[in-house]
Amino acid sequence: MRERKKSSAVEVSSVKKKKEKKTKDNNEPREQKEKEESQSIMKQQKNTTSRSKKEKQRKTTEDYESLRESELSGDEVHGTDRDVDNADDHHEEDQTDGSEGHRGVEESDSSEDEVAPRNTIGDVPLEWYKDEKHIGYDISGKKITKKERQDKLASFLANVDDSKSWRKIYDEYNDEEVELTKEEIRLVQRLLKGKAPHTDFDQYADYVDWFKYDDALHPLSNAPEPKRRFIPSKWESKKVVQYVRAIRKGLIKFDEPKEEEPKFYLLWGDDSSAAEKAKHLAYIPAPKPKLPGHEESYNPSLEYIPTQEELNSYQLMYEEDRPKFIPRRFTSLRSVPAYENAVKDSFERCMDLYLCPRVRKKRVNIDPETLKPKLPSRKDLKPYPVACYLEYKGHKGAVVSISTEASGQWFASGSTDGTVRIWEVESGRCLRVLEIGEAIQYVAWNPLPELPVLAVSVGQDVLILNTGLGNEEEQRRVKDLLHVETPTAPDDNMASIVSWLQHDKLDGIRLRHFKMVSSVEWHRRGDYLSTVMPAGESRAIFMHQLSKKLSHRIPFKLHGLPVSSVFHPTRSIFFVSTKKNIRVYDLLKQRLIKKLETGLKEVSSIAIHPAGDNLIVGSREGKLCWFDMDLSSKPYRVLKCHPKDITNVAFHRSYPLFASCSDDCTAYVFHGMVYSDLNQNPLIVPLEILRGHTSSNGRGVMDCKFHPRQPWLFTAGADSVIRLYCH
């Protein structure tokens, strides 16, 4: 018993088994052992030994039937002569074997010759039936009674006698002895060697490539679709949950759904736009013929029917302008005559369709408002002169010229009535009247505040007069300065042109020229002054030095009639304007620097910006040109604002203002900002139109000057009034 157990324990180790097999024929115990081994293996491979089993089964069923009969006849047949201890032992053994056998049943997979086991208790421990007389139930529910145990000694002796005993196995589960056939033994032996159980099975057969992939049309596998293809994927659902959470958190954002425009075919629309959409080459479809309206109806409303007068008027029209179709009324459609132009119209339409050349016109789609320059608001550009609060009255004739004193306390005005008046700005009082006796052309106040001297051009003379203002010391200096010795005539040639004389009546200097002097301009230092004689030809412009009482002709050739001259406010540069152009001269190097082409018909006046890089020019045709000297010799801006001649233009000394006055009795005030940044062009904004003067003899405002310190503008009118416009 113990041996059997031991052998069953080591049955797994194959090496040992092999050794045992080699020596199995030699001795009994070996044979015994081998028998037991084969028994255990047989239990594992029970199904492979099906044939022998079948036979046995047949036999056993017969046995059982007989047994059943005996059981039915008498219950307690076997139990009386049964050894309890033996039975116990057997049962123990049964249990272990049974569990093994049970495993063997499970592992069986060949079903072709499977015979159902006699016992039907199923996979329960056989131990449960240890104390019972039966070992289980057969298929019909009858109890299978245990066989009577053989005496051990007797069975041993029987085994010894029986030469086939080594191939007999006791099947504990079914409680029977099974005799293995020769094939089964062979099979077991093959298994023990680790080979395939059947001899005709070649475990290592050569690989035959049944499938050629080269020209296969059909799928390799004809296998049905696997189930996983039909059930929702777990991974996908996890991913979906992930997305849902991300959407809820706002991590994933969707684009706004595009609003699709409804796609309609515009039946009566122009085809040209549709052609653009369809990206053909430049195909331009012919325009559609006009659709018939009410007037083409056979019975149009009365308002469509032209009256006889209208019909007559059609006759007077040109053939081309005449309406093509004249509506008429008919009582019914039947009475409508044939359309006589039908062939002609359709012919023309056909001609139009394929012969008419068509060109697509490019039209620039620009809002004209955007082309206007963006100008700052006038409110932000304050202060500038707005309203007239003071009038200076006293002149009897048109006031031709005005000039302000440097401090802005007084100003002087010259008139055609032959007087120069000096006014107090603040109160409007005329402080002094200087009777010259001849119509004044121009007045210019000396730019030095401590030298209250006035230059007045009258006819062929330039008078340098003492205004009598200022304190006593200043007066003394002025009197010294304005004293001229008797002319010594150092240069006869010069003396015939310009002579310095003492003006006795008015206590000043009289500079006699050979032609009419139109304008006088002081240099900023107050010592030099330039005079312009338009008729003087080559000797038209002179420079006079007051301290030395000397005169020079400027060494430049002028091309054209000089109109006006002005000194550069900071540098030794001199501007001379002729009727068309402006020439810029360097007085130190004595050469021409620049020539500015105004493009105007006749220049009337020029003024220079206090920084010296910008120049405004007024013309007799009412145009105002702004020159930026850094930009080009052409005007930076041309402002056409006055309907009549511009008589004068002026810059303010400190505020970014400039003004122009004209014979249309108005003065315009502009904002003219010049930036120190060279990249920024000057900003010009029209601000105000100052009215108030009245026209007299066709002349309006003759002169305008800014107050040197306040944003105020003086205007001198032909109506003999001077007005002060304040902010």
Next chain:
Amino acid sequence: MDMNIETPEDQNEENSRRVQVRFKTKLKPPQKVPSNSIAIPSNLTRFGLSSVVNNLLQAVNPEWKSEPFDFLINGELVRMSLEQFLLAKGISAEKVLEIEYIKAVAPQKEEEPSLHDDWVSAVDGSNPGFILTGCYDNLGRVWKAGGVCTHILEGHCGAVSSVNIIKSDGLKYVTVATASKDQTLRLWKVCSGSWDCTISLWRTNDSDAAGNQVSIKKRKGNNQVEEPQLEGEAISTLVGHTQCVSSVVWPQQETIYSASWDHSVRTWDVEMGKDLSDIFCGKALNCIDIGGEGSALIAAGGSDPILRIWDPRKPGTSAPVFQFSSHNSWISACKWHNKSWFHLISASYDGKVMLWDLRTAWPLSVIDSHKDKVLCADWWRGDSVISGGVDSKLCVSSGVSIQ
């Protein structure tokens, strides 16, 4: 006890709304009405209210001669109908309305203008005994009330631009100062602004060295003998303005206020000679005066028709507290009444002198006696307005009753 007073307007508008009012006043008893509340129609204007008060006064005193009154509600003068006023100010008409009445401030009569030979450029009426005027004919004149010129002050060789009565020592000795356009201060003035953008302080009182008392060319009121002139040097010069100083006032010992064409009003510390504060207004200023409440308000007029009043005590702002804009042209002069907190006059180049009360935005009265620009104006004797202008007249409008 309620009384209903029938007034002419009241009869016309019988069914108009009525307001319960009580008149009160600070005037003396003959002008005091009983302090009962009465119901008056709400469409009454100042004239109606005035006649109500006069009727009430007549009821008490049959010999009462009616007199114009002005009316204050919550410190503001009534310049429209009572109903409109209450609506505009959001005052409830349910309660008894307290109306304070004061004598109407308006010139009662025009006196004969005193004719000069040339434009009247300056006027001073700080002495009740006479008026001092400066004229463009280089003369200063002293006038007695009735258009009688008592004295002519000669000496300047330029037009007199400013005059000032410095001090009156009793009745006999009066010190006057005049400034002229010949760039001299002929009779000494305290401080002077000039076209050279500076303010100069002068002191030539060699007899009184202690002196804040300024002044100093003495001139006896009775004769015209001039004492020898003193050529003085300015003791200090206040520099800061960038353009001509058009007007200066020295209301207290330590501060000088100046207005300039550089658009600023500056306050100067006399001792330090420093600029304390400046107010910018955007327009060139012609005149300045200090007065009003606590003698602290600055009134200034300039090269536009707006009279501006600043309160320098208000921190952090340089915006004017009042702006009066009824003139049509530059304002040439402005003067506070020396007693009243509310009244000031302004003269303008449009030929008008206007009398203002701070409590209303409309002028109290417009004196239109000049035909041309008014160059100067001042108060005289506390109840008259004197003004001089381009038409060479000195006009006196008297009977301005300011309590």
